[in-house]
Amino acid sequence: MNCPKCKSVQIIKYGHTHYGKPRFRCQDCGRQFVLNATRQPIDEPTRQLIDKLLLERLALAAIARVTGVSERWLQMYVFQKFYQTPKAIDVTPKKQVG
Ligand SMILES: [Zn+2]
Structure with a gap:
């Protein structure tokens, strides 16, 4: 295990x-x-x-x-990005507007 930022192994x-x-x-x-469960770290x-995409x-x-x-990761990423402070957890992403 090492630091995601500086790659140091001095982790406590x-x-x-x-x-x-x-x-x-x-x-x-x-x-x-936090060590997350994603197998592939996305840089x-x-x-x-x-x-951009x-x-x-x-x-x-x-x-x-x-x-x-x-x-699956992308959906999680988008969800976290646009619904970072969910008041209600069961918010489902709506279809794109426009
Ligand atoms: Zn570090």
Whole structure:
């Protein structure tokens, strides 16, 4: 395990998140992070590309194919991006307007 920011291995356990996942902290750069269940870490350039493609209103399936991420991950990413502070958890993404 190493830091997602600086790749340091000086990682200490740092409590838990609200959801009970163990949280870690990098002793080198101070970055706090949680190990998530996604098997494939999506790097920043890919995320930026995805953001651009989303703005182009491409279908998620197309974006997933172009960028090589899984559709499941992409759906999660989009959900987190646009519904980051859900008041109601059962908000379902509506079809695109316009
Ligand atoms: Zn670090």
